[in-house]
Amino acid sequence: MNRLTGKVALITGAASGIGRGIANAFAREGADIIVADRVPEAGATAVLADIRAHGREVLFVQTDVSSESSVSVMAEAALSQFGRVDILVNNAGIFTESLLENLTIADWDRVVNINLRGTFLCTRALIGQMLARGEGRIINIASQLGQIGGKSVAHYVASKAGVIGLTKALAREVSSRGVLVNAIAPGPIDTPMLDDESDEWRRAKLADLPIGRFGAVDEVTPTAVLLASADGSYYVGQTLGPNGGDVML
Numbered sequence: 001m002n003r004l005t006g007k008v009a010l011i012t013g014a015a016s017g018i019g020r021g022i023a024n025a026f027a028r029e030g031a032d033i034i035v036a037d038r039v040p041e042a043g044a045t046a047v048l049a050d051i052r053a054h055g056r057e058v059l060f061v062q063t064d065v066s067s068e069s070s071v072s073v074m075a076e077a078a079l080s081q082f083g084r085v086d087i088l089v090n091n092a093g094i095f096t097e098s099l100l101e102n103l104t105i106a107d108w109d110r111v112v113n114i115n116l117r118g119t120f121l122c123t124r125a126l127i128g129q130m131l132a133r134g135e136g137r138i139i140n141i142a143s144q145l146g147q148i149g150g151k152s153v154a155h156y157v158a159s160k161a162g163v164i165g166l167t168k169a170l171a172r173e174v175s176s177r178g179v180l181v182n183a184i185a186p187g188p189i190d191t192p193m194l195d196d197e198s199d200e201w202r203r204a205k206l207a208d209l210p211i212g213r214f215g216a217v218d219e220v221t222p223t224a225v226l227l228a229s230a231d232g233s234y235y236v237g238q239t240l241g242p243n244g245g246d247v248m249l
């Protein structure tokens with residue numbers, strides 16, 4: 001409790017799943033929260049209620065992280081309400097499947113633009129004010145698939161491997177100036193993102209997972225709290241893996 005008291009955190013894609021869990025966990029730890037998601041505010045009422053229930057201030061900004069103008073409006077709204085953003089969590093992401101030979105350019109662009117370009121745009125929009133204050137935390141939600149690859153998901157894998165590479169490159173640029181940048185690469189976590197997966201995929205994945213079950217959102221959020229808080233002060237450019245043993249590096 002209170003590991004993030006006095007902090008302001010902006011979490012993209014926080015209307016659902018892992019982002020919602022991180023927003024809730026950060027609010028429980030004392031942070032005020034900006035929820036940025038492409039859904040309208042009515043689609044984020046649950047997370048907004050979670051945050052208020054912790055007694056924290058919250059701002060919702062409807063944002064498409066792949067759009068430069070939308071991200072710029074998001075950053076302006078956050079900075080005008082709170083004066084600063086101490087912690088940025090680049091969590092918004094989408095997942096689609098296709099063999100590469102059938103993958104359309106539109107699908108490639110959509111996944112890469114949200115998952116990777118969105119991470120770049122949100123980071124660029126908010127890192128200046130962190131560097132000016134000489135402190136900040138950036139947490140990028142990658143995926144274990146970005147570490148090991150996967151069939152029928154080359155575009156998703158490329159976007160998430162890109163997020164891991166961006167994390168390392170940026171960490172080398174800014175950590176000596178007080179901004180710590182790290183990534184989290186979760187294994188399969190029960191969120192709406194997995195809803196479209198077939199029973200056959202679920203059975204095969206479960207048989208393969210050392211821990212024998214999918215993860216819960218609350219098994220990812222402690223890693224985000226660690227990286228956002230004073231406890232995470234010596235993590236630089238790392239990719240932490242709450243993944244049930246699916247990947248062992």
Ligand SMILES: NC(=O)c1ccc[n+]([C@@H]2O[C@H](COP(=O)([O-])OP(=O)(O)OC[C@H]3O[C@@H](n4cnc5c(N)ncnc54)[C@H](O)[C@@H]3O)[C@@H](O)[C@H]2O)c1
Nearest residue numbers: 013015016017018037038064065092093143188189191193
């Ligand atoms: N669930 C998993 O198994 C898993 C595993 C590894 C990594 N991840 C990653 O975790 C992150 C969160 O995924 P989740 O499982 O919670 O999925 P989710 O579908 O529950 O949540 C994704 C959120 O991102 C938002 N979003 C999508 N496109 C957006 C855009 N252009 N701009 C702003 N917001 C947008 C959605 O509206 C939604 O609220 C993603 O980056 C995903 O790739 C998920």
